[in-house]
Amino acid sequence: MLSELQIQNIAVIKEAVLTFTDGFNVMTGETGAGKSIVIDAINAVLGCRISRELIRTGCDSAFVSALFYTNNLRITDMLQTLDVPAEEDGSVLIQRRMFADGRNSCKINGVTVTVSAIRQLARFLVSIHGQSDNQTLLSPEYHCGYIDSLAQNEALRARYKTAYDAYMDAKRRLSALNTDESEKQRRLDILNYQIAELEAAEITEGETAQLEERLNVLRNAERISELLQQSYAALNGAEGEGGASSLAFSAADALNRAAAFSAEFSEAASGVREAAYALSEYADTLRNALYSDDFDSAAADAIEERLDTLYTLRRKYGETEADMLAFLENARQEREQIEMSDEIREELTEFVSKTKAEASEIAAALSDSRKKAADLFCENVRKELHFLDMPSVQFLVQNTPGELTENGTDNLEFLLSANAGEAPKPLAKIASGGELSRIMLAIKSVLAEKDEVETLIFDEVDTGVSGRAAQKIAIKLAELAKSHQILCVTHLAQLAAFADTHFRIEKTEHDGQTFTDVAALDDIGRKHELARILGGLTVTELQLQNAQEMLENAKLLKNR
Numbered sequence: 068m069l070s071e072l073q074i075q076n077i078a079v080i081k082e083a084v085l086t087f088t089d090g091f092n093v094m095t096g097e098t099g100a101g102k103s104i105v106i107d108a109i110n111a112v113l114g115c116r117i118s119r120e121l122i123r124t125g126c127d128s129a130f131v132s133a134l135f136y137t138n139n140l141r142i143t144d145m146l147q148t149l150d151v152p153a154e155e156d157g158s159v160l161i162q163r164r165m166f167a168d169g170r171n172s173c174k175i176n177g178v179t180v181t182v183s184a185i186r187q188l189a190r191f192l193v194s195i196h197g198q199s200d201n202q203t204l205l206s207p208e209y210h211c212g213y214i215d216s217l218a219q220n221e222a223l224r225a226r227y228k229t230a231y232d233a234y235m236d237a238k239r240r241l242s243a244l245n246t247d248e249s250e251k252q253r254r255l256d257i258l259n260y261q262i263a264e265l266e267a268a269e270i271t272e273g274e275t276a277q278l279e280e281r282l283n284v285l286r287n288a289e290r291i292s293e294l295l296q297q298s299y300a301a302l303n304g305a306e307g308e309g310g311a312s313s314l315a316f317s318a319a320d321a322l323n324r325a326a327a328f329s330a331e332f333s334e335a336a337s338g339v340r341e342a343a344y345a346l347s348e349y350a351d352t353l354r355n356a357l358y359s360d361d362f363d364s365a366a367a368d369a370i371e372e373r374l375d376t377l378y379t380l381r382r383k384y385g386e387t388e389a390d391m392l393a394f395l396e397n398a399r400q401e402r403e404q405i406e407m408s409d410e411i412r413e414e415l416t417e418f419v420s421k422t423k424a425e426a427s428e429i430a431a432a433l434s435d436s437r438k439k440a441a442d443l444f445c446e447n448v449r450k451e452l453h454f455l456d457m458p459s460v461q462f463l464v465q466n467t468p469g470e471l472t473e474n475g476t477d478n479l480e481f482l483l484s485a486n487a488g489e490a491p492k493p494l495a496k497i498a499s500g501g502e503l504s505r506i507m508l509a510i511k512s513v514l515a516e517k518d519e520v521e522t523l524i525f526d527e528v529d530t531g532v533s534g535r536a537a538q539k540i541a542i543k544l545a546e547l548a549k550s551h552q553i554l555c556v557t558h559l560a561q562l563a564a565f566a567d568t569h570f571r572i573e574k575t576e577h578d579g580q581t582f583t584d585v586a587a588l589d590d591i592g593r594k595h596e597l598a599r600i601l602g603g604l605t606v607t608e609l610q611l612q613n614a615q616e617m618l619e620n621a622k623l624l625k626n627r
Contacts, residue, residue, distance in 0.1 A: 068137070069087050069135055069193065070087060070135060070136050070158075071132075072084070072108065072112075072134075073133075074105070074130075076122060076123035076126040076128065077121055077123065077131065078121055078583075079104065079582060080104055080585070081123065083584070085105070085585055085587075086587065087554065089552050089567075090549075090567035091548035091553045091565060091567045092552070092554045092568045092570070093555050093563045093565075094556045094571075094585075095556075095557060095571060096573055098558070099574065101574060105585070109131075109133065109195070109524065111131050112131035112163050112185075113186070113193060114182045114183070114185035115186075117165065119167060119169065122166075126167070127166060129164070130164045130165075131163055132161070132163075133162075134160050135160075135161070136159075141191050142188065145191060146159070146175070149175065149178075149180060151176050160175070161185055162174045163182070175188065191520060192521070193522045193523075193524060194522070196507060196523065196526065204507060204510075205503075210464070211479045213444070213510060214441050216514050216517060217444050218437055220437070223432060226429050227426065227433055227475060228473070230425045231471060234419065240415055245412065254405060255405055261394075261395075262395065262399060265380065265384065265392075265394070266395070268376060268377070270380070271388065272389055272392070273388065278373060278377075292357065299353040299357060302347075302353065312346040315342055315346055316343045316347075423471065427476075430476045433477070438466070441466070448509045449461070451543070452505060454539060454542075455543060456535050457485060461483065462482070462506075465479070466479055480493055481494050484497075485497065501531030501532040503531070504528055504531055505540065507528070508528055515547055515550065516550075523547065527556055527558065529559045529561075534561075540561075541565040541621070544562065545624075545625050548567065559600070560597045560601050561617070563596065563600065565624075569587070569588045570587055571585075571586050572585050573586070596614075598613070598614040
């Protein structure tokens with residue numbers, strides 16, 4: 068459950084701390100006092116998108132902190148998935164700071180996380196029902212979700228999604244194959260040209276780099292030749308002078324003669340002779356290089372022409388030789404597929420039929436699970452609506468089966484007849500605001516037993532109702548509060564009288580600024596707040612007596 072909510076600089080709330088209890092928590096106040104801002108703050112800390120306008124004027128940031136206590140194993144698993152440590156006492160602390168420049172700082176149990184991570188966790192912690200939820204009742208595309216919640220067919224829906232995705236993928240591939248013959252021929256002509264051009268080029272990986280290196284050598288051939296000649300002359304000698312090689316051999320001979328007199332020169336003689344042979348070999352290598360065609364400048368033209376060809380192909384088929392070769396292989400496969408399209412089409416057609424049959428079989432099982440759940444759903448919703456002062460109501464789930472979609476073959480829509488003798492019609496055509504509020508509450512009551520979320524928040528669930536119907540809603544919320552924590556924003560004294568914990572939200576002005584204060588009320592405070600709701604500009608003694616009577620009657624009804 069939500070234990071504590073801290074709010075700083077959210078709209079007109081400069082700072083507030085709300086300590087909630089389990090059971091039925093109610094928030095009341097004048098219109099515009101800031102009741103819905105508390106709900107906005109809860110939405111913010113749970114990761115919902117918010118407007119920067121929610122940050123209090125003149126402030127750089129806003130902060131909301133929510134402390135929960137829960138024993139829901141799904142939350143423990145989710146914390147583990149998010150690499151957030153679970154506390155031994157089951158506490159979950161979510162904090163979010165929102166900056167005026169759009170940045171966010173989010174933490175769960177002290178660990179920095181993303182807003183998305185908070186949203187993933189929040190769906191297991193809190194369920195918020197406001198005016199927008201009433202509007203979803205008017206949209207049939209949402210109705211199937213309510214039935215699935217009661218049917219608890221998650222595993223079946225997961226199986227169907229896998230089968231449906233396979234069917235749709237097969238259909239797409241078959242559709243791509245079923246192009247008209249003229250388009251196929253045009254595509255074949257293009258592929259044949261591309262394949263022929265790439266095959267004629269005989270591309271090899273790394274070729275461009277090798278050619279560019281070779282071209283660099285050829286472009287500097289004259290200078291390289293000069294340097295080689297200098298080196299060769301130094302090693303081999305020139306113009307009657309001995310080179311390093313012949314001088315090394317002379318030195319080795321001299322050392323060898325010296326060794327005849329002293330053995331200590333033998334090693335030096337041997338080493339110098341090896342060096343002389345090495346120098347002689349290098350001289351031979353340089354001579355061969357000088358008289359080879361490796362530095363033929365005419366070869367540069369051929370290399371430049373080859374590089375031009377490769378550069379042209381790169382613009383068409385890929386930046387590297389590997390990219391161009393991959394393009395060639397893909398083109399060959401596509402050509403083969405087109406040339407063998409009849410055979411492939413036959414195989415794909417069979418596969419489409421197979422995957423459709425598999426998806427249809429699971430969709431039928433999914434429909435059966437929804438039908439059973441819908442029958443129970445309608446029966447229980449009718450019972451709840453009878454209690455909520457709609458005694459003549461008829462509530463049905465109409466299913467118009469269709470083609471396979473991502474949701475199966477079911478097209479579900481809620482039908483309602485609020486008055487005896489009237490045929491059931493879609494909710495959007497006949498339901499009033501007060502009826503929508505009661506229908507939504509009835510649905511939430513029916514689904515509550517299956518709902519693992521411990522905290523339910525109702526933002527003005529009393530819209531469009533008063534009197535007897537309002538008291539019935541209050542009784543129903545108090546009943547829900549026996550198994551869930553309920554937070555409710557209301558304008559009605561009938562609902563507020565049933566609260567276990569009552570907060571008054573009040574707007575004040577100080578020094579030209581507007582502030583919203585939130586205070587938990589004691590018994591006397593509750594009586595005066597109910598009297599204020601019942602009364603007008605002034606609270607009379609009679610209104611206080613009525614408020615006290617309402618509190619006492621609510622207590623009796625809750626304890627029955």
